[in-house]
Amino acid sequence: GEDVEQSLFLSVREGDSSVINCTYTDSSSTYLYWYKQEPGAGLQLLTYIFSNMDMKQDQRLTVLLNKKDKHLSLRIADTQTGDSAIYFCAERSGSARQLTFGSGTQLTVLP
């Protein structure tokens, strides 16, 4: 079955860039997503990328997709304390509707 993996923790200093990585196994993945979850809250969609793209930029966020290696990354430029949260990578295969999530990366931004 599908599997999505992420490292559990990342700490960066305020103003630095953060890079959160994700790997997936399903070669038929068609859409890949990044969601943000703040404590006690639901999931906020940050951005998504189609599998036929290799990069997408949206303000401070840059998503890179290496389809050959099945590797997805989210770069947050000029990281702020408000970016501290858990970031989930998720994928959806073309034929399925449901999302498969990674276990989340806890990003801590230090002052």
Added chain:
Amino acid sequence: NAGVMQNPRHLVRRRGQEARLRCSPMKGHSHVYWYRQLPEEGLKFMVYLQKENIIDESGMPKERFSAEFPKEGPSILRIQQVVRGDSAAYFCASSPGIGVQETQYFGPGTRLLVL
């Protein structure tokens, strides 16, 4: 345009009781998904519904759990005879059900605690 609504936000039940979780999708959305998040874990898919139909319940436990999305009213996830292992956050997501790109928008979740 209001987002996905879930209620209650927090629910406490004793073992053996029933838990009923409600989800109102975004306006114009006809597809609803339920996910469960155990502590320290990612979300796991449970069930996918369209109005009056269960499309995919492959992630839902066979016993004690049921879901519906009636023609009128919210989607309901029902857990009968709850056990401590059912303690988790239950998230509902909705999508419009049209087009190729099916972005799912999530509600704030219901946090269920079974004593």
